[in-house]
Amino acid sequence: MYTINLIKKTAKIVLLLLCTLNSITVFSEDEISIKKIDAPFLGTSAGDDWPVFNGTYGEQHFSALEEINTTNVEKLGLAWHMDLDAGNTVTGPLEVDNTIYISKGYSVVHAIDAVSGKLLWKYDPDVAKHADIRLRQGWGSRGLAWWNNKIYVGTLDGRLIALEAKTGDVVWTVNTLEEIENGSYFISGAPRVFDGKVIIGNGGTEHASTRGFVTTYDAESGKQLWRFYVVPGNPKDGFENKAMEMAAETWHGEWWKVGGGGNTWNAFTYDKEFGQILIGTGNGSPWNIKVRSQGKGDNLFLCSIVALDAETGEYRWHYQVNPGETWDYNASMDMQLGEAEIDGKQRKIVVTAPKNGFFYVLDRTNGKLISAEKITKANWASHIDLETGRPVENPEARYPKGTFTLYPSPAGAHSWLPMSFDNQKNRAFIPVIELGARYDDRMVDLKNWKHLPGNAVDTAVILELEYDKDRKLTDPMSKLLAWDIVKQKEIWSVPGPGSWNGGVLATRGNIVFQGQITGEFKAYDADTGKLLWSFDAGDPVLAPPITYLADGKQYVTVLTGLGTSISFYGGSLGALPNYRTMKRRVLTFSLGGNAELPPRSKEQARVAFDDPEYELPDTKTLEMGQLMFMSRCMACHGDGALAVGQAPDLRTSGIVPLKPTFNAFVRNGVKARGMPSFEELPDEQLHLIREFIRWKAATLRENE
Numbered sequence: 001m002y003t004i005n006l007i008k009k010t011a012k013i014v015l016l017l018l019c020t021l022n023s024i025t026v027f028s029e030d031e032i033s034i035k036k037i038d039a040p041f042l043g044t045s046a047g048d049d050w051p052v053f054n055g056t057y058g059e060q061h062f063s064a065l066e067e068i069n070t071t072n073v074e075k076l077g078l079a080w081h082m083d084l085d086a087g088n089t090v091t092g093p094l095e096v097d098n099t100i101y102i103s104k105g106y107s108v109v110h111a112i113d114a115v116s117g118k119l120l121w122k123y124d125p126d127v128a129k130h131a132d133i134r135l136r137q138g139w140g141s142r143g144l145a146w147w148n149n150k151i152y153v154g155t156l157d158g159r160l161i162a163l164e165a166k167t168g169d170v171v172w173t174v175n176t177l178e179e180i181e182n183g184s185y186f187i188s189g190a191p192r193v194f195d196g197k198v199i200i201g202n203g204g205t206e207h208a209s210t211r212g213f214v215t216t217y218d219a220e221s222g223k224q225l226w227r228f229y230v231v232p233g234n235p236k237d238g239f240e241n242k243a244m245e246m247a248a249e250t251w252h253g254e255w256w257k258v259g260g261g262g263n264t265w266n267a268f269t270y271d272k273e274f275g276q277i278l279i280g281t282g283n284g285s286p287w288n289i290k291v292r293s294q295g296k297g298d299n300l301f302l303c304s305i306v307a308l309d310a311e312t313g314e315y316r317w318h319y320q321v322n323p324g325e326t327w328d329y330n331a332s333m334d335m336q337l338g339e340a341e342i343d344g345k346q347r348k349i350v351v352t353a354p355k356n357g358f359f360y361v362l363d364r365t366n367g368k369l370i371s372a373e374k375i376t377k378a379n380w381a382s383h384i385d386l387e388t389g390r391p392v393e394n395p396e397a398r399y400p401k402g403t404f405t406l407y408p409s410p411a412g413a414h415s416w417l418p419m420s421f422d423n424q425k426n427r428a429f430i431p432v433i434e435l436g437a438r439y440d441d442r443m444v445d446l447k448n449w450k451h452l453p454g455n456a457v458d459t460a461v462i463l464e465l466e467y468d469k470d471r472k473l474t475d476p477m478s479k480l481l482a483w484d485i486v487k488q489k490e491i492w493s494v495p496g497p498g499s500w501n502g503g504v505l506a507t508r509g510n511i512v513f514q515g516q517i518t519g520e521f522k523a524y525d526a527d528t529g530k531l532l533w534s535f536d537a538g539d540p541v542l543a544p545p546i547t548y549l550a551d552g553k554q555y556v557t558v559l560t561g562l563g564t565s566i567s568f569y570g571g572s573l574g575a576l577p578n579y580r581t582m583k584r585r586v587l588t589f590s591l592g593g594n595a596e597l598p599p600r601s602k603e604q605a606r607v608a609f610d611d612p613e614y615e616l617p618d619t620k621t622l623e624m625g626q627l628m629f630m631s632r633c634m635a636c637h638g639d640g641a642l643a644v645g646q647a648p649d650l651r652t653s654g655i656v657p658l659k660p661t662f663n664a665f666v667r668n669g670v671k672a673r674g675m676p677s678f679e680e681l682p683d684e685q686l687h688l689i690r691e692f693i694r695w696k697a698a699t700l701r702e703n704e
């Protein structure tokens with residue numbers, strides 16, 4: 001009774017009464033408003049709105065809506081579309097109160113009316129001006145967060161910005177990297193908000209000596225609350241907490257000099273029931289443990305799910321999926337909460353499919369492993385020992401002789417594009433990548449290795465994507481997999497085109513939505529995998545779809561276009577999207593929607609530039625050129641100069657044959673249009689890069 005009366009009083013009076021009446025339960029105004037704002041985030045499926053990257057606190061990326069279902073999905077049609085300009089569009093939208101929010105390219109936030117498709121406001125944090133050499137990494141923004149009429153977005157240069165949801169006006173900005181000297185950390189992931197706090201991590205593992213950490217801020221004021229480091233620093237400087245002291249026992253040599261890594265670039269899950277926040281941690285910096293930690297030790301807390309007290313950031317428990325990791329098998333993929341009866345016992349669980357090809361079910365009260373099985377070819381380990389919770393590794397996997405071909409590749413069997421978890425039926429729908437890679441450190445100076453300067457990609461091991469010998473490059477190297485999380489067994493799967501396909505959304509309407517690199521947006525029957533509906537979007541559909549009610553009607557929204565990561569792994573495609581002609585769009589569907597897209601642009605054959613003076617250079621030049629290209633240009637212009645749509649195909653560029661023009665162009669860049677500047681590259685290095693591109697163009701010309 002007191003509680004009800006107190007709701008209306010000011011915080012001050014509440015405090016006063018608390019002092020005198022300390023025997024009764026009262027809530028402060030803050031707590032009351034958090035309870036109200038909390039409501040749409042709770043439960044194991046998203047409701048009318050989609051207020052957070054994966055729909056709920058539990059991150060299931062699953063919707064309870066069923067207006068669109070297996071009986072009527074064939075009537076699903078385009079309600080409206082919006083054209084966007086160039087830049088990363090593989091980003092997860094949000095929807096709150098009939099407004100869609102997206103963060104495209106370099107974190108340019110758009111607010112769009114969900115019913116009409118009209119742009120309401122746009123906010124551009126001008127990242128090209130702030131991000132400096134980080135622009136070379138090629139990442140865009142993966143998403144944003146909503147809380148209490150505010151939108152939160154992170155930027156490549158490390159800012160976390162709160163905007164007024166109605167207007168896009170800036171409420172506050174903090175620099176999450178303020179004390180970090182090294183200019184390689186960046187934010188690409190979506191922030192999460194819980195209990196009035198925003199949490200954000202960072203990336204950068206491949207580009208410099210990084211030491212990963214996560215920070216929480218007060219959602220209203222931007223004041224820093226707590227920070228947790230993922231790996232220990234130099235013991236001489238003292239440890240931040242007991243967890244770091246414990247972690248340091250598992251490292252060897254002078255790891256802090258190379259950073260250690262563990263950057264938490266994507267996944268967070270708030271487990272309200274137990275007052276904890278789970279963080280999915282990244283891989284080692286550099287990848288190669290021979291360089292990082294004298295080839296030994298578990299290297300905590302790399303590649304782990306770490307549970308922290310949500311209030312204080314204090315360590316509670318962890319589960320490490322890859323002790324002593326050396327392959328970029330990070331555990332930064334969605335961690336989804338639920339409850340299930342397993343072996344006759346009701347368990348509180350968290351499920352995750354990290355890069356390493358296994359599907360894990362853990363007890364989220366203590367981090368103990370319940371089960372783990374392979375969802376695809378994974379030759380680095382035979383199985384996970386359920387007693388110890390540790391993998392039983394293939395002794396060849398750590399490339400002791402310098403090279404070994406491993407499945408999955410560092411793209412992961414599952415990457416950051418979310419799976420969907422239906423906790424009622426205990427099944428997950430996973431976008432699986434089926435690539436392998438040859439790791440090779442025979443050319444690496446393991447004793448004196450240092451990160452290449454200038455934000456070049458450098459992992460202390462050389463990588464080459466590998467495909468099964470009996471497979472053609474155009475064969476499917478991916479699948480959409482429906483997985484029984486209790487039996488740890490496949491229910492059904494359908495092969496996908498290429499290796500990299502879209503994030504997955506499943507709904508109580510018993511439908512699984514997924515987009516494909518080839519431009520189809522598809523709906524499957526969740527029980528059988530039967531294809532029920534397909535829409536030709538004309539351009540790649542990779543972003544995670546969302547669904548919500550606006551004015552009482554169910555809509556599905558997804559973006560087309562490319563971005564983040566695809567250039568590294570896009571080589572397994574038949575038809576390649578063209579950077580200049582590809583359409584980046586927001587598409588919104590509803591039952592009976594009858595809008596149409598302009599006709600698909602015709603695929604143009606790629607024609608190599610004219611290069612009458614070209615002569616085949618010596619092997620050494622080509623090898624060095626390839627190394628330079630892969631560490632500096634691949635992120636956008638593609639593996640082996642095979643551009644897949646994130647930047648122009650350099651084999652067809654009229655600039656490359658003209659040496660002085662090429663040198664000037666690469667040194668100056670066109671930052672505002674996404675081409676960074678490489679002012680420090682000397683003539684000899686530009687020569688090597690250019691020779692490599694010319695050689696690739698000559699190869700293309702021969703095949704024309």
Ligand code: HEC
Binds near residue numbers: 670676
């Ligand atoms: C972060 C992504 C990124 C990286 C890294 C990058 N580029 Fe680019 N590059 C672009 C984009 C985007 C464009 C297109 C800009 C525009 O719209 O004109 C471009 C354009 C170019 C062009 C002009 C192509 C044409 O004909 O229009 C050349 C040449 C080029 N880049 C060379 C390089 C080289 C060499 C490297 C490595 C040293 C490199 N780029 C690294 C994104 C990148």
